[in-house]
Amino acid sequence: MHAVLQPRRKTRVVHVGQVPVGGDHPVRVQSMTTTDTRDVDTTVAQITALARAGCEIVRVAVPDAQAAAALASICRQSPLPVIADIHFDGRLAVAAAEAGVAGLRINPGNIGAQLERVVDAARAAAIPIRVGANSGSIPKDILHQCGGPTPEALVEAALRHVRLLEDHGFAAIKISLKSSSVPVTVAAYRRMSTLVDYPLHLGVTEAGTPLRGAVKSALGIGMLLAEGIGDTLRVSLTGDPLREMTVAWEILGALGLRRRGPEIVSCPTCGRTEIDLEGLVDAVEKHLAKIADVFTVAVMGCVVNGPGEAREADIGIAGGRGCGVIFKKGNVVRKVHGESMIPAFLEELDRFLAERRSV
């Protein structure tokens, strides 16, 4: 029976601006803006919000020359290294590199004769290139050879791009292999991790609405991370990218790889619950939304398992029949009643945070 968390696979290190990716560096959390890149202010505002929520590297779409022209200003104001996401047009990649982006996401196989100029620009700017295969855009000959968008097809499609860069003596490469199928994703990254030592960017593509997407991303990304595979990740959810941060950090936290902010454990409620647990959990989550300190909070609505769980947490409350008991490090510190339960617990949370910060 192997350990739940296997040792990290060794990869070489590439630098995305100030952020090293791969090797023994922490698994990085990425996202992608949903704003119009040509709108500098709105884009920088979203990047800033993502940074506050724990994003470490951000990608922006660069669909045209106007978007490329906005990059210099975005990069100057961005608190995070910015990666330019470009399809088909090598001139946009050269412009992005010259504008000061920290990385390029482009597939060398799609830009023909422009490749040499793109590689030269990336080398001059000392920035990496992420190449990748997406199950929706695998070349026809590979699809034919592999019998469909299989893990082998994804790996071969990505390696084709890798080889083009290697042929130009360029090695600052990251690789992604994206499918909307979890088993295909897992098998593809596993295979790639045995073939190359470039850092791997994990993601399940087109993962869908938040709740479903969180499940698919947790499964696909989480199974790989547990096997020691993956150097950076992006959770893809339709909608506000801030939610991607919640899911990304929860995956890393649940596996014990990295933590950011408090872990809130709460019981699912049942017919035994006699307090407004959902209201209490919501209040606690909102109250702690911007706290990056690492500790555990238990919010329990049950006198059966509640005290046991609350006792294990750094701070916790176990409620029942209109009253609650607040624990700190296993000791009862206060009993609270009725309406005062929520404000009293938030007050104890603040006191707990003040105390731990003053140590």
Place this chain on the structure above:
Amino acid sequence: MHAVLQPRRKTRVVHVGQVPVGGDHPVRVQSMTTTDTRDVDTTVAQITALARAGCEIVRVAVPDAQAAAALASICRQSPLPVIADIHFDGRLAVAAAEAGVAGLRINPGNIGAQLERVVDAARAAAIPIRVGANSGSIPKDILHQCGGPTPEALVEAALRHVRLLEDHGFAAIKISLKSSSVPVTVAAYRRMSTLVDYPLHLGVTEAGTPLRGAVKSALGIGMLLAEGIGDTLRVSLTGDPLREMTVAWEILGALGLRRRGPEIVSCPTCGRTEIDLEGLVDAVEKHLAKIADVFTVAVMGCVVNGPGEAREADIGIAGGRGCGVIFKKGNVVRKVHGESMIPAFLEELDRFLAERRSV
């Protein structure tokens, strides 16, 4: 490199009402009501809603004699087999068995001399008993021996209950091992699966708010299912248990173990998106909420990867610049514009469903 999905571990079969659990039977989806069990109508209404959303076995809390007295009426009206969740009080378990429940959730070690009567009642009713350990309620001597709520401690705590039932010649047992830690959960079930062949009920306890809880459950439950471990599962989320069904079925579907309802793949949107993708996805998800048919729908906001993904789906739409292309099985069937995009796609979905049902 082992397969992503390992063969299912062989367990013996127990019957929860009409629903067989274990052996080669599908991994079952369970939930627990959040209503007051004494309120029969509200409880039956929630069970009925859960059944429509894909729940196969439901648990209700039985905290007192009044709740036990409500069980006969609940069981008579419930579309699902009902399991009575009881702590400490063997008399409630006997009453529940006599009231017609399809299973008991009770820990034999907690009911002292009443155990024999409970076992007799379960045997007379031909119903199984689920025993389990929760990291919040492990006996002190085991905690001391194992140095805390470790996987070994969880397994030993559960086995103590199992042995008490075996001593009474009772073998219709299911086992759960619940922790709020994903690695502890995974290690505990792995260990248990090597020691006994009773069906295992999977769950990560106190998983928290929906998005975080979905991540933890997907990781803990999903990693085990991928290893072939687990015969029935419950996703614990604070709040409305209907959301637990979405997550449970998404875990099973994403791993390719079981499917219920359409799989909706949608892209995460980016600066390249030129349509209201989130609105379109929401409309599709709502439109298909009650459909149990199994097929794939792609809702893509991008002209780069969109058509490729949409082509792989049974039905899909790829939109950009205020217009969209609808695909069925890889063929373009219709082009739509502006405001009419959502109603036109929903219309095509209905047509698609009517056609596939008429085959």
